[in-house]
Amino acid sequence: MYELLKKYISNRAQINDEQMDFICSFFKPMQTKRNEILVRYEEICQQYYFVNKGCIRIFTINKEGIETSRFFAFEGGFGTALPSFIDQQPAYEYVQTIEKSELLVISRTDFYYLVSAIPEFGLIYRAILELGFITAQKRIYGFQGFDALEKVKWIIENQPHFLLRVSNQMAASYLGISPSTLSRIKSKL
């Protein structure tokens, strides 16, 4: 149950067994269904989710009803409505498991307790933020001023498994192109 999480942590910090068990004790297992919503648009996010099995999607829907996905967390990754988790404002986005999933959940309170109590865990949080920031910047550069074909090539380059793992619709909503366009591009390789 906790192997993947322990692997995640030990890959990123020097943590001894005792501390590791202490950290893991704050994460509670949770089973979810396909398309289950974990955080709603107006809610304030109070939980951080680690994906043991399945997949989490973070997305929003604008006034015109257009869906845009901003992040997918697969097995072995963390995901939540992080802006809301950080600043405790309404999420204005949804957190959803797009498949039947097995998660490990930690509350915000416990998470920040660990961040301040265990310096090594604080460094993990810092690394999450740094990586999140870098990823977001790459995405901005990778998408702006690129046409649909280039975006698809970009995602194949940067996240090779992405198109295989998520539906055509969701991939399109991540790339900011219409499902038809994505479909046409894929058919031409």
Added chain:
Amino acid sequence: MYELLKKYISNRAQINDEQMDFICSFFKPMQTKRNEILVRYEEICQQYYFVNKGCIRIFTINKEGIETSRFFAFEGGFGTALPSFIDQQPAYEYVQTIEKSELLVISRTDFYYLVSAIPEFGLIYRAILELGFITAQKRIYGFQGFDALEKVKWIIENQPHFLLRVSNQMAASYLGISPSTLSRIKSKL
């Protein structure tokens, strides 16, 4: 010279006078010209810049020669090629002062020394990362699936001074639209 920086720090952390002077002692004044480049495309970023006067722009140029700007730091703000500063990979972007500017510069080594030596300064770094992350997510949601008019409205809403402060060209390259389109939209309010 250091008032703005001190204000920035004291607004975000509990730092006593002695520590404040210690922190400031690592920041060196620097004068730059209009359009001076501080970090080049292939360089690895070793400096963090605080803007005392003037303005820093972070941008890149892709193979097709299209410029895209990802961030502007104005008076009282920090700016650098942060992804490169963090992971010490080539920047693949430029840092530039778009006006004659007055900066306070700290080296990466000193910066991370302060982060680990002064817990309160570590919290400032964390806050920078958190805010950077949140801002980037908002930008992704704010630009994806929006047409040119909506993007312009978005920037007026979110950074009211932006269009007044930067050139039409640079604003367009930030918004991901052509200068002509931005010009046309502005003329219609």
Added chain:
DNA sequence: GAAAAAGCTTGTCCTATGTCAACGTTTTCA
């Protein structure tokens, strides 16, 4: 302060991609 450079605006034209709809396939779940 004059010449040169850079920038802004606006017209014309053109293309990439969105929309909508029809159809066939796959998935879901009772």
Added chain:
DNA sequence: TGAAAACGTTGACATAGGACAAGCTTTTTC
């Protein structure tokens, strides 16, 4: 397992906005 729903693909058509160029204005620089 079979009906219904969801999804993917493809065609026809419409359009937002990019490219380019010309003319005008502002800024820079020496």
